[in-house]
Amino acid sequence: MSSRHFTNKHIKIQEFADELQNDLDCPGIIHSVAFDENTKQILNDSQRLIEIAGRLAKEIEWLYSGDIDTETFVKRFNEIGDEYDANLAASTD
Numbered sequence: 001m002s003s004r005h006f007t008n009k010h011i012k013i014q015e016f017a018d019e020l021q022n023d024l025d026c027p028g029i030i031h032s033v034a035f036d037e038n039t040k041q042i043l044n045d046s047q048r049l050i051e052i053a054g055r056l057a058k059e060i061e062w063l064y065s066g067d068i069d070t071e072t073f074v075k076r077f078n079e080i081g082d083e084y085d086a087n088l089a090a091s092t093d
Contacts, residue, residue: 005064010057017051045091052084 024043027034035043056077063073 006057006061008061010054010061013050013057014054017047017054020047020050048084048087052080055080 020043024040024047059068059073059076059080062068063070068076
């Protein structure tokens with residue numbers, strides 16, 4: 001493994017996504033704010049986007065560090081995008 005340009009900063013993004021998911025899974029226990037259904041849906045959509053951002057940040061870190069090459073990066077980027085698109089389509093059905 002080469003020196004890391006971003007030094008695992010993706011972990012903070014992933015931790016935020018995990019904490020938000022925990023909040024959404026346990027309403028009233030972790031936070032006391034009651035959200036309407038539209039806001040809950042937006043928060044759930046946002047959580048998925050933040051989770052994806054963390055995954056993409058990890059791939060970018062690995063690319064910068066030399067742990068993966070550009071071909072692998074592009075492949076993983078496309079896979080993550082395809083997975084997001086499939087989840088988005090499923091949530092709007």
